[in-house]
Amino acid sequence: MARGHRWVDETTRRVEWPPPAPGGDPERQLYFLHIPKTAGISLDGFLRSMYRREDVCPAYLDEELDELDPSSLERYRYVAGHFSLRPLAHSREPPAVVTLVREPSAQLLSAYWQGLREPQHPLYWLWAGRTFAQWLRDPETEFMLRNLQAQFLAGAVHTASQFGDNELYDRAVATLDSCIWYSATEHLGSSLPRLAAALGWPVPTELPRVNAAPESAPPPTAEELELVEARCPVDMRLYQYALSRIQDLDKAAHVRPLEYLPSRGSLALDRPVVVELAEPFWGAGWWPRDPRGDSSAVRWTISGSTASIDLPLRLRRGDRIDLFVAAAPDARLVNDMCIETNGHRAEVHDIHPCPPHFVVPAVITRETGGWTRVTISTPPRAADRGAQLRPRDDRPGVGIERMVLVPDGATQV
Numbered sequence: 001m002a003r004g005h006r007w008v009d010e011t012t013r014r015v016e017w018p019p020p021a022p023g024g025d026p027e028r029q030l031y032f033l034h035i036p037k038t039a040g041i042s043l044d045g046f047l048r049s050m051y052r053r054e055d056v057c058p059a060y061l062d063e064e065l066d067e068l069d070p071s072s073l074e075r076y077r078y079v080a081g082h083f084s085l086r087p088l089a090h091s092r093e094p095p096a097v098v099t100l101v102r103e104p105s106a107q108l109l110s111a112y113w114q115g116l117r118e119p120q121h122p123l124y125w126l127w128a129g130r131t132f133a134q135w136l137r138d139p140e141t142e143f144m145l146r147n148l149q150a151q152f153l154a155g156a157v158h159t160a161s162q163f164g165d166n167e168l169y170d171r172a173v174a175t176l177d178s179c180i181w182y183s184a185t186e187h188l189g190s191s192l193p194r195l196a197a198a199l200g201w202p203v204p205t206e207l208p209r210v211n212a213a214p215e216s217a218p219p220p221t222a223e224e225l226e227l228v229e230a231r232c233p234v235d236m237r238l239y240q241y242a243l244s245r246i247q248d249l250d251k252a253a254h255v256r257p258l259e260y261l262p263s264r265g266s267l268a269l270d271r272p273v274v275v276e277l278a279e280p281f282w283g284a285g286w287w288p289r290d291p292r293g294d295s296s297a298v299r300w301t302i303s304g305s306t307a308s309i310d311l312p313l314r315l316r317r318g319d320r321i322d323l324f325v326a327a328a329p330d331a332r333l334v335n336d337m338c339i340e341t342n343g344h345r346a347e348v349h350d351i352h353p354c355p356p357h358f359v360v361p362a363v364i365t366r367e368t369g370g371w372t373r374v375t376i377s378t379p380p381r382a383a384d385r386g387a388q389l390r391p392r393d394d395r396p397g398v399g400i401e402r403m404v405l406v407p408d409g410a411t412q413v
Contacts, residue, residue, distance in 0.1 A: 007313075013273045018200075024200065026094070029079065030098065030199070032081075035277045039100065051278065052080040058280065059079075060080065084157045088378070096198075099176070100194070101242050102239070104239060126140055143158060149235045167234060173241055176238075181194060182242065183256060187246050191250050208286070286301065287299065321339065333398050341375075342369075374403070375401075
């Protein structure tokens, strides 16, 4: 990974990480085939953060894809959405495909509760006043429920009736087997190291939860489970097939997440360098990129949690990290941030305005000796302290636009 890569652009003095290499090829397009209600938004947020914004296809829904020239898809390095197999039909070179499946009752239960929370949806009448069992049993909902996961994987969304169950299953399994990576929502965490191996990119041990339900739904009853099995017999088979392979595939992955960093070749900090958080970087614990009106963007930490960036630089005692904070819901989150390098706390002092930012200077207290992991711990927001909250990653902490690394005795450029 990253052999021969130039980590610091000598003209801009910006740190640049190597691009992901799906299936070992950095030029190959990556397509995330997102089956609805499989926790795909969380995975997509991480995957698209690996690419520059201009390399990411702006469409996510079918109607948005319809507005694009099909031939334009090839210019993007990352495509994601509820497109089933459509992007594959427009590519001269097949993209590397990743996807997630989910236990069918959990997927449909998630879809049911989401529908109830969206009274503005034009099809809300299909949810209104119905229990989960009634919603599953209603003939009006069959078009959007029956073997939905198999439909997406077989390229047969809303046309699955032309196939028998066995053919639909075979087509869906063939797509899974052609993916460079797939997993199940329930096993996403244990499959992340395998994702790292498939993409040639360090992957964190867990992903921030995005678009999560505001509260836990009750588990399905025995009657509801029977209805799910009746509605989704192919999805049930498909999920069992995926489970039978995921564990063995995960065991075969040899890359440890965020640990496969070169032990040699890190650079000494001899001049100020810049890390733009709008650009891809190796790290963990960040919300997806938040674009601003101009070409800039911020990355948010998570309130009450830790975010990190791995830098190919050796920092010495007295060197400084200047964080440029663009937004924060609470000033205390900025004032009480804890910044560490390789586990040693940096000295934060003289936080000052630099419009439109606040700059948080952190002085290094111990030489890092090689690669440097900068960790930023954000305290819980005031409204969260003492509250009985189930663990969720949906509370933004501090929005950071960039960091500048300044050698001891130097001034910023």
